[in-house]
Amino acid sequence: MNVNCLKSQETLFETRILNRMATPVFLLPDQLPEYQKFPLILFGQWYSTGFAQGIKWLSSIVFKLKFPCIILPPFDECNLSEILGLKVKLNMQNLNSNQLKTSDEEIGFHTGQKEFQIQSDTGFIGPGGKTMLHETAGEVPVMICLKPKNTATPLILCGVRLLSSSGLSNNKDRNAMFNGIIAWASTRQKATDDLQNKVIDKDKNYEISGETLNLISVIIAGTGVANSHEITAIASSIFGMEMTHEEISAGLDYLSQNGFIFMQKDQISVCKEAMEKYVQDIGLWSHVRILRKEFSAKQTGGNR
Incomplete structure (x- = not known):
């Protein structure tokens, strides 16, 4: 499967893991959204001036992208609600959990399972998005889908280490979740006159x-x-x-x-x-x- 990434991610350590799971096609920031052909996946130090500035840049285009954007760890502390222009509060919470579960039928369909052992460091608190994956014990959401309007392209915030090998994660579960969320995102193409509307x-x-x-x-x-x-x-x-x-x-x-x-x-x-x-x-x-x-x-x- 193919995914889009930013040119700045080309030499990151996580990209070596990504190369085993998908084929990344790298773009410069000013090539988005025009040249986007696949889900955009952002991970590691994906923006040169830091996470908050990256989110600020992303906020102007993310809900107009041709395919969903998926943000993976690390997440630096910032006011996501304000930067993304959300009307409701959305906070990040530090976690240390590897027992996860989904109640989302589509994610279960795309991954072929409901429970996962994958290390997660970040949770998301607030009514700002739809929960796609949560920790089993406290049920804190660790992956949410933001879509401020029905016509908006989804933004996925994923606090799960999908591109990090860890003894705390089951690699089979990690691969299943990665493949599942990319498959899910690949079916969410932005509305166009000749298809979506x-x-x-x-x-x-x-x-x-x-x-x-x-x-x-x-x-x-x-x-x-x-x-x-x-x-x-x-x-x-x-x-x-x-x-x-x-x-x-x-x-x-x-x-x-x-x-x-x-x-x-x-x-x-x-x-x-x-x-x-x-x-x-x-x-x-x-x-x-x-x-x-x-x-x-x-x-x-x-x-x-």
Whole structure:
């Protein structure tokens, strides 16, 4: 998988670990967001004049990036709320914990597990973000997602040592979390006119987000299901996401218009090869494989 980093990170120690897990593409600060093609991951001494100044620079572009930004340790003390322009208080807290857990269905889906042994030094306190990962005992959030507006690109603050080998961490868990969060971020592409805010039903002027369209596409490619009610059930039970009838209808219309499915009266048939190629082209095939395994397990369990 590919990630973007800043040019200043190219010679950092953590980059050697990153090279074993992903392919970094380095950019200069003034090349963002124009040349960003992958999630931006910031770690180590990523900004020449310090962490606080780096956050100040980042604050002007972070919620407009083409893909999410993920900030990894170290975190220096600063007023995150003020610098990022958040309306609610967000504080950092020093931690020393390696027993972590996620209650986030998507993170669990992308990582394939719920509990992790990874050293974490920083927690985040306050209502300023959605908790993605927390310590098991005190439930202090150690990874949160900030998204001040629905149209904003997510910013992930991760106090977990994902790029640091440690005897306190299980490397398998560390790799699973790193791969999972990058996979998650790779599906969160910034809204664009031709995908994320596409008007599917011109008569109703109904818009569907690219994130929702991607989920519908993965479900159809992974299960062969193209029925609105079944898509709703799978999205809720496996992904923990709720979709409206209008969203699913708009998504099916889009896929039909592009030849991935065929709709005739009440019958919907899937062009399997075209649907699978489409999902591969948008980089979500790994999710189809995981979904097929999960869907098969649920069906087997239900038949017992």
